[in-house]
Every structure is written in C-alpha cells, then in structure tokens.
Amino acid sequence: MYLGCQMYSAFDKSAIQSAEMFCHEAEVLxxxxxxxxxxxxxxxxxxxxxxxIGHGKDHAVHSYAKDALSMGTRLGLFESEEEPANKKPPEKMSQDDMTVRCHAAWGVFNWNVLVSMFYRQPESECPVASPALPIPGDEAAKTVPGQFPEDGHLVHEALLGNTFPALCHFWRITSGARWIYYPDEDCPPDKFKMAIAEHKFRELIAWAEGLSRRLVRRERSPHHVAVFHSPDAAFAASVNQLKTLIVEYRTNYMASAYSILWHSGLIYLANAMLQDTSDPEWRLYFLLCIYGYEGLCRPYRISELIAQGLLSMTLRDTNMSGSEARKIMKDLKESGLDYVKKNMEEEVRATFMLDLTLALSDPVGATVENLAKEFDTFAVFQEFLDQNKMEM
Structure with missing residues (x-):
C-alpha cells in the first residue's frame, strides 16, 4: 500500500499523505x-x-537491504564467510513454495548488488555469491524467434518470465566484476585484472546476445522492457541510444511519472551532456533530464534534490545564468509537494554519486546532497558574473 500510494501521488497529490501513514505502519510491522x-x-x-530510496532515507535503504540479505543467509539461501548456502531445499516443498523461494532469493540478491553499486557506500553490502538456487523462469525466457507478447494479460507474464531472469543473469555477472570499481583485499592480483575484466566484458556481450526476443525494444513494448534498457543494464550503449531511450520512455510510458527505477538513465545522460557542451543539443537533452525529475517530484522527495544538484553542476561548468537556474528550481518546487513537505520533518539524505566525473577524485563532493547544497553559492556567483558582463 505504501508503494502504491507513493506512485499514485504522481496523479493525486493527496495520496502522499496516505503513503506516509502506510510507511509508518510498514515500519512498525x-x-x-x-x-x-x-x-x-x-x-x-x-x-x-x-x-x-526515492524518499531520501538512505540509511534505511541500506538497513532494510542488509536485513533482507541477512535473513536470506539464515534461511540458507546465500553463502556467508562463516558457512556455505544450503543447496538442498527442505523436504516436501511444493513447486509453488520453491518458486517463492527462488524469486525471493534472487530478488534480494539483485537488489543488494544494485544498492552496493549505486550508492558506493561502506554500509552497502554485496552478497558473497549468487543464490544457490535456480533462476526462476529461466527456461520460460527462451521464446520462439519472432514471438512477442501481444495481449495485455501477457505483460505480467513477460515481466516474470523474461525480464526478471535476464536481470538475474545481469546482476550475477555484475557482482563478479564489482572489484573493478571497489578494490579491496579480496580483489585479484594486478597481473590477472585485465584478463578477468575482459572475461566479464565478454560475459556481458554473450548475455546481451542471448536475450529473449520479448526484450527487444519496439512499438508498444511493456514499460518494464524500456526500463530494462537503462544504462546500468547496457553500460556500453552510446549517448545517442540513451537519448532515444529517455525520449521514448517519457513520451510513451505513463510509468515515467511514477516509477523511480528509470532515473539512473537521467543521471547518466545529464552527465554526458555536461561533459560535451559543444554538442548543439546538450541543453535540450539536459533540460529533458531536469524536467524528467520534475515529473517525479510528487511521489519521490529525492527528485528535487537530484535536479538541484544537476543544476549546481551546470552553473559550475557552463554559462547557464543564475536566474535561469532559479526559474527552473521554482518550476520544480511548484510541481512538487511543498504543502505536504511541511509535515515531513525528516531530513532528505542522498549519498549516492551525481557528478560521475568528480566521483573518481572526490566521492564525498560528488554526492547528490553535497552538490545540491552548493546551488545557492553557484547561482549567486553566476549572477555576479552576469552582472559584470552587463556593465562592461
């Protein structure tokens, strides 16, 4: 109910108040x-x-993800450093129960790998290994060439039978390459790193080539197919492909107003546009990303903070005027839930990376919350420069 009201607030502002109540009830439960x-x-x-994750409660995001992983470990679904996973299912387990077991295990695995990669925070915990259980629906994902789900009732079936298994394989491969981005004492020796990285890259290519035909983007694809083609799922996609994906998703899918799952695409595209302002279309696509967050401001408090952080980067790196940036922020606030936020006293936390270039040298300064805090400083400085230009 919490998730449903949170998403529905994109269409009915009053729904966010119910979401808050359901959130409290869920946490009590x-x-x-x-x-x-x-x-x-x-x-x-x-x-x-x-x-x-969209409500600006980063500590709780990590906490619940880790609690789910710990519970799965106790249930024998995951390995730990102390004991291996229980690969033998309980006796007399029905097929339905086994399906639930597999979905829960792989869902928890996928989410924890995603959170650990997205946040890059010490409190994020990546599973030691993938679940010792089959990927649910793996065989169903192998469709007959040319066969597509045409009927509406097949959309849910396609999500579970095609998209979910494909994502399980993707996050399994990705978890094995996590050391590339987060080296620690368990990472391979330097002399093997290049060969292992190349092997992982080849695994991703093979994974992409083996995807079901139902996951091919086409007219009238279910919205989860469009989200599936996000930059996290195909990091080698070109910027032009990413532009097309964002435009298609915002234009054709109502879910773009209430689903937070696609917003990483906005971050990647906005960063790409700011890295190449010689592109005559950079401002167009950058604003497309900003106003993509405008659409998400109602259900997700974090959206306004992300947009503000992106505008800080723009003021710092381009010639956008302070007045234009303030006008955009005013539009975002008017589209959000300011009248409800007065009753939300919790501080919005956003500790994940926003400036993907700065993150390499200054991870703390590259976070959403720290860049958002710099907005007024950059805006005032840019207004000062603009005033000097007018007087010259």
Whole structure:
C-alpha cells in the first residue's frame, strides 16, 4: 500500500499523505516480523528499501537491504564467510513454495548488488555469491524467434518470465566484476585484472546476445522492457541510444511519472551532456533530464534534490545564468509537494554519486546532497558574473 500510494501521488497529490501513514505502519510491522525469518518477510524488506530510496532515507535503504540479505543467509539461501548456502531445499516443498523461494532469493540478491553499486557506500553490502538456487523462469525466457507478447494479460507474464531472469543473469555477472570499481583485499592480483575484466566484458556481450526476443525494444513494448534498457543494464550503449531511450520512455510510458527505477538513465545522460557542451543539443537533452525529475517530484522527495544538484553542476561548468537556474528550481518546487513537505520533518539524505566525473577524485563532493547544497553559492556567483558582463 505504501508503494502504491507513493506512485499514485504522481496523479493525486493527496495520496502522499496516505503513503506516509502506510510507511509508518510498514515500519512498525517490520519491527514485529523481523525476528521471524520467512521468504515473504525477506522480500518485504526489499520492497520497503525500494520505497525509501526515492524518499531520501538512505540509511534505511541500506538497513532494510542488509536485513533482507541477512535473513536470506539464515534461511540458507546465500553463502556467508562463516558457512556455505544450503543447496538442498527442505523436504516436501511444493513447486509453488520453491518458486517463492527462488524469486525471493534472487530478488534480494539483485537488489543488494544494485544498492552496493549505486550508492558506493561502506554500509552497502554485496552478497558473497549468487543464490544457490535456480533462476526462476529461466527456461520460460527462451521464446520462439519472432514471438512477442501481444495481449495485455501477457505483460505480467513477460515481466516474470523474461525480464526478471535476464536481470538475474545481469546482476550475477555484475557482482563478479564489482572489484573493478571497489578494490579491496579480496580483489585479484594486478597481473590477472585485465584478463578477468575482459572475461566479464565478454560475459556481458554473450548475455546481451542471448536475450529473449520479448526484450527487444519496439512499438508498444511493456514499460518494464524500456526500463530494462537503462544504462546500468547496457553500460556500453552510446549517448545517442540513451537519448532515444529517455525520449521514448517519457513520451510513451505513463510509468515515467511514477516509477523511480528509470532515473539512473537521467543521471547518466545529464552527465554526458555536461561533459560535451559543444554538442548543439546538450541543453535540450539536459533540460529533458531536469524536467524528467520534475515529473517525479510528487511521489519521490529525492527528485528535487537530484535536479538541484544537476543544476549546481551546470552553473559550475557552463554559462547557464543564475536566474535561469532559479526559474527552473521554482518550476520544480511548484510541481512538487511543498504543502505536504511541511509535515515531513525528516531530513532528505542522498549519498549516492551525481557528478560521475568528480566521483573518481572526490566521492564525498560528488554526492547528490553535497552538490545540491552548493546551488545557492553557484547561482549567486553566476549572477555576479552576469552582472559584470552587463556593465562592461
């Protein structure tokens, strides 16, 4: 109910008030149920983590994701440094229960790998290994060439039978390459790193070539197929492809107003545009990203902060005027939920990387929240420069 009201607030502002109440109820229920390990409770923690990622509660996002992983480890679904996973399912387990077990295990695995890669924070925890269970729906994902789901009732089936298994394979490959971005004492020796990185790259190519025909982008594709083609799922895609994806998704899918899952594409495209302002279309596509966040401001408090951080980067790196940036921020605030936010006293936290170039040298300064704090400083400085130009 929390997630549903959160998304529906994109169309009805009053729904966010119900979302807040359901959020509180969900957290109270978690306090009661977290001591009773079950697949349903484990999956619920992931959903709660997902809900809070757009609400600016980063600590809770990490906490629920880690709790779900810990619960899965106790249930024998994941390996830990102390003990291996239980590869033998409980006796007399029905096929339905086994399906639930597999979906819960791989859902928790996928989410924890995503969170650890996206946030790049010490409190993020990546599973030691992928679940010791088959990927649910793996065989169903192999469709007959040329066969596409045409009927509306097949959309849900396609999501579970095609998209989910493909994502499981993707995050399994990605988790094995995490050391490339986060080296630690367990990373391979330097002399093997290039060969292993190349092997992972070849795995990703093979994965992409083996995708179901149902995951091919086409007219009337289900919205989850469009999200599936995000930069995280195909990091080698060109900027032009990413431009097309963003335009198509915003134009053709109502989910672009209430789903937070596609916003990483906006971050990647905005960064790409700011890195090449010689492109005559950079401003057009940058503003497309900014106003993409405008559409997400109602259901997700974090959206306004991300947009403000992106505008800070623009004021710092381009000739955008301070007055233009302030006008854009005014539009964003008017589209958001300011009248409701007065009752939301929790501080919005956004510790994930926004400036992807600065992140290489200054991860702290590159976070959403720190760049957003610099907005007024950059705006005032740019206004000062603009005033000097007028007087010259």
């Amino acid at each position: 978690w306090e009661t149920e977290q001591s009773h390990d079950s697949y349903m409770t484990m999956a619920s923690a992931v959903v709660l983590s997902l809900c809070l």
